[in-house]
Amino acid sequence: MSSELNTLSITEATEKLQKKEISAVDLTRACLKEIEKRNPALNAYLEVFDDAEKQARSADERRAKGESSPLLGVPLAIKDNILIEGKCVSAASKILEGYVATYDATVIKKLKDAGTVFLGRTNMDEFAHGSSTENSAFGPSKNPHDESRIPGGSSGGSAAAVAADLALGALGSDTGGSIREPASFCGIVGLKPTYGKVSRSGLIAMGSSLDQIGPLTKSVADAELLFNAMRGRDALDSTSTDQGSTLTQGSQDRTFKKKIGVPRHLLGTGVDQDVLERFEQSLAALKTKGYEVVDIELPSAGLALAIYYVIMPAEVSANLARFDGVRYGLSHTGSSQWEDYAKTRAAGFGPEVRRRVMLGTYVLSSGYYDAYYGKATATRAELSAEVSRVLQDVVIIANPTTPTPASKLGEKTGDPLSMYLLDIFTVTANLTGNPAISVPMGTVPREGLPAQAGKELPVGIQFTAAHGNEQALFTIGKALEERLQ
Amino acid sequence: MISKDDIKNLARLELTEGEVAGLQKDISNVLEYVGQLRRFEVGVPTEASGVSLATRNVMRSDEPRGENDPLGGKREALLSAFPKREGDYALVRKIIQKDE
Numbered sequence: 001m002s003s004e005l006n007t008l009s010i011t012e013a014t015e016k017l018q019k020k021e022i023s024a025v026d027l028t029r030a031c032l033k034e035i036e037k038r039n040p041a042l043n044a045y046l047e048v049f050d051d052a053e054k055q056a057r058s059a060d061e062r063r064a065k066g067e068s069s070p071l072l073g074v075p076l077a078i079k080d081n082i083l084i085e086g087k088c089v090s091a092a093s094k095i096l097e098g099y100v101a102t103y104d105a106t107v108i109k110k111l112k113d114a115g116t117v118f119l120g121r122t123n124m125d126e127f128a129h130g131s132s133t134e135n136s137a138f139g140p141s142k143n144p145h146d147e148s149r150i151p152g153g154s155s156g157g158s159a160a161a162v163a164a165d166l167a168l169g170a171l172g173s174d175t176g177g178s179i180r181e182p183a184s185f186c187g188i189v190g191l192k193p194t195y196g197k198v199s200r201s202g203l204i205a206m207g208s209s210l211d212q213i214g215p216l217t218k219s220v221a222d223a224e225l226l227f228n229a230m231r232g233r234d235a236l237d238s239t240s241t242d243q244g245s246t247l248t249q250g251s252q253d254r255t256f257k258k259k260i261g262v263p264r265h266l267l268g269t270g271v272d273q274d275v276l277e278r279f280e281q282s283l284a285a286l287k288t289k290g291y292e293v294v295d296i297e298l299p300s301a302g303l304a305l306a307i308y309y310v311i312m313p314a315e316v317s318a319n320l321a322r323f324d325g326v327r328y329g330l331s332h333t334g335s336s337q338w339e340d341y342a343k344t345r346a347a348g349f350g351p352e353v354r355r356r357v358m359l360g361t362y363v364l365s366s367g368y369y370d371a372y373y374g375k376a377t378a379t380r381a382e383l384s385a386e387v388s389r390v391l392q393d394v395v396i397i398a399n400p401t402t403p404t405p406a407s408k409l410g411e412k413t414g415d416p417l418s419m420y421l422l423d424i425f426t427v428t429a430n431l432t433g434n435p436a437i438s439v440p441m442g443t444v445p446r447e448g449l450p451a452q453a454g455k456e457l458p459v460g461i462q463f464t465a466a467h468g469n470e471q472a473l474f475t476i477g478k479a480l481e482e483r484l485q
Numbered sequence: 486m487i488s489k490d491d492i493k494n495l496a497r498l499e500l501t502e503g504e505v506a507g508l509q510k511d512i513s514n515v516l517e518y519v520g521q522l523r524r525f526e527v528g529v530p531t532e533a534s535g536v537s538l539a540t541r542n543v544m545r546s547d548e549p550r551g552e553n554d555p556l557g558g559k560r561e562a563l564l565s566a567f568p569k570r571e572g573d574y575a576l577v578r579k580i581i582q583k584d585e
Contacts, residue, residue: 102563103562307519309515328566337578354508358498
């Protein structure tokens with residue numbers, strides 16, 4: 001069998017599997033071979049599961065018995081913050097090094113039922129705190145398009161694995177852009193579903209009012225396939241729902257309208273000129289598909305990142321309180337229980353995690369609560385109202401996923417705030433709960449890229465729709481894919 | 486106003502003096518950035534604004550998980566994860582101490 005099977009999209013592989021042209025074992029072996037070749041340089045996987053081939057054989061047996069789920073035998077990479085029973089899961093943190101998951105995340109259970117193969121767990125920023133994977137306790141991942149650059153983050157290992165064909169697709173989690181930003185930097189598709197659409201049971205929590213699990217894939221159709229396999233209410237996550245969302249926002253089906261709103265007032269400064277050019281070309285391409293493009297105003301969107309950097313660390317400081325050396329993971333001993341906690345957490349948490357825990361503790365502390373958390377919550381509601389109002393008129397809000405292509409490794413690690421700014425366009429969807437997708441919109445040249453002709457860096461376009469209207473994202477994403485192919 | 490020692494204690498983090506200085510700089514930069522929120526006047530969200538801050542409580546009864554529960558049968562696995570275990574208990578130190 002050709003080793004190039006790993007370059008197939010899920011949709012293409014499914015067709016070949018169903019026609020019995022290939023087996024799940026062939027597919028998995030092709031991925032494992034490519035992992036062996038490229039993972040040492042890319043550091044996309046923290047661990048490759050030694051039972052991957054066994055899982056593939058079991059998928060082939062299920063097919064032989066007559067099963068035909070579209071995901072049966074499809075090899076996927078899983079972000080290291082999603083629990084698979086019996087497998088190590090660390091959130092790329094020393095505090096959970098060697099910890100073995102005691103149960104399956106709901107998304108994992110659903111994918112096991114569908115018959116997917118889990119190839120391994122992918123690198124990420126520690127506890128998903130970051131936009132580059134440089135905050136991983138196990139070293140950064142590299143961008144397959146240029147190994148001197150970041151793959152984005154925090155789901156950077158998943159994005160690099162898919163972009164380098166080390167998996168057919170992957171799961172990530174998105175709290176402020178952690179699926180969409182690495183998808184943009186690696187030239188693949190990344191979906192953050194509506195808040196509540198996919199159960200978070202078994203996801204190591206970061207910001208509970210923001211977190212969603214979603215797919216990173218080679219095509220929009222693949223993202224749709226994985227989303228549909230994972231969605232739905234789950235008794236183990238009380239924020240999950242079969243309705244539009246657990247947040248209250250109008251969400252009638254507006255897929256029939258082809259009207260795109262662009263918040264041009266946000267694109268004036270800070271966005272690279274050639275990224276804007278790709279963006280305008282994509283909009284022009286969509287116009288030829290019958291889409292209308294209008295200007296919209298989101299007056300509070302300029303504050304989104306400021307809101308996020310209050311709400312997120314506040315939730316992080318609460319969620320990470322459970323890592324205390326008593327329940328699981330690393331445990332250090334001091335002269336009192338308090339010292340046990342403090343020593344365990346100091347030894348287990350890396351610099352960015354400490355920064356966010358301290359920041360979150362500060363903004364929630366007595367005397368500052370109203371000025372920061374209270375204000376952020378009120379502004380968040382205002383922003384949600386604005387997005388909701390705009391989506392009464394247009395079906396899609398479009399903007400570049402990131403203001404720039406992938407930066408160099410180490411370029412932003414000295415200045416946390418400059419790293420945070422990579423998420424300026426993605427955090428809004430997390431704050432408002434809306435579904436958003438990043439789809440490749442072309443490439444831009446940058447200095448120092450490998451000499452071969454045509455080597456450029458990918459950039460993505462982000463589409464946002466009303467709560468529960470993922471369908472509109474898939475429709476417009478496919479339209480753009482067709483135009484740009 | 487809260488001191489840096491208080492924050493360290495609240496966050497349950499042991500930090501060296503050098504780390505505290507670095508964190509102070511980073512956190513001041515972020516606080517300065519998010520400070521723009523304080524200058525922004527927001528009204529109280531109303532029904533008419535199309536969004537409600539009100540969330541709905543989802544309750545469940547506090548009962549042991551049965552064998553058919555997705556998380557049922559995990560008791561021993563969860564207990565085994567305790568770094569310091571005595572029987573079915575996680576071992577911690579005495580919390581109440583005599584005043585010096």
